Amino acid sequence: MTPLHDSRRGLAVILSSPSGAGKSTMARRLMAWDPTLSFSVSATTRPPRAGEEEGVHYYFRSREQFGKMVLDGEMLEHAEVFGNHYGSPRAPVEAALTAGRDVIFDIDWQGGQQIRNSALGRDVVSIFILPPSIAELERRLRERGQDSAEVIAGRMAKSEDEISHWAEYDYVLVNDDPDACEARLRTILTAERLRRDRQPWLSGFTRSLNDEFRGRTT
């Protein structure tokens, strides 16, 4: 019998939301739940925040370095967000997907569109995370305590534009209670993995059933 999942590729799981709705928190929780998940560490021209580590949260790059990565075809997708450049380096994502590992992307709607329209499109699951209210979004950005009032105002001003893209996503979740939101994300991932595995599972299983029937009739 053909071994199950022998040619299985990983899923690209896109998380998008307005800044402050909680997608980094949810990505962290999912990685803690399932350590086989891989996180696509983006490159950015944004300066690091306190506590952010090179290669863990982002690859911090100058505009020149970032531009060269784009020109050299090293980015799977890239976009300008809040006046800085952000992009997903291609090589680690392709290595993880080929090894059958699912990859989480914390990227904006522009990156989501590019990945859906790329060769990965077939294996993409996209999830948009909404805050329970705009007032709560602002409260979370302030409480995070990592951005100046000016930066927060800029992110709030852009939140409506980001939210306007919700209908392009496979799933839309409200991040009200963090445990409830995480549970919904686990359910989505579990179901999408079963859907992805449906074909290999069925073909392998029906082949073994056919062999068994053939054995009975001969």
Ligand SMILES: Nc1nc2c(ncn2[C@@H]2O[C@H](COP(=O)(O)OP(=O)(O)O)[C@@H](O)[C@H]2O)c(=O)[nH]1
């Ligand atoms: N297109 C794209 N967007 C990204 C990437 N990395 C981060 N972003 C988005 O850029 C926006 C700003 O990210 P960041 O500066 O870390 O702020 P935060 O989302 O408020 O923590 C968020 O919407 C991220 O999802 C990337 O590689 N590509």
Ligand SMILES: Nc1ncnc2c1ncn2[C@@H]1O[C@H](COP(=O)(O)OP(=O)(O)O)[C@@H](O)[C@H]1O
């Ligand atoms: N469900 C929630 N309820 C209350 N606070 C939350 C919730 N989810 C995330 N937060 C907090 O809101 C802030 C923004 O979350 P973060 O994950 O950084 O958002 P994003 O990555 O979307 O910008 C953080 O301080 C985080 O701890």
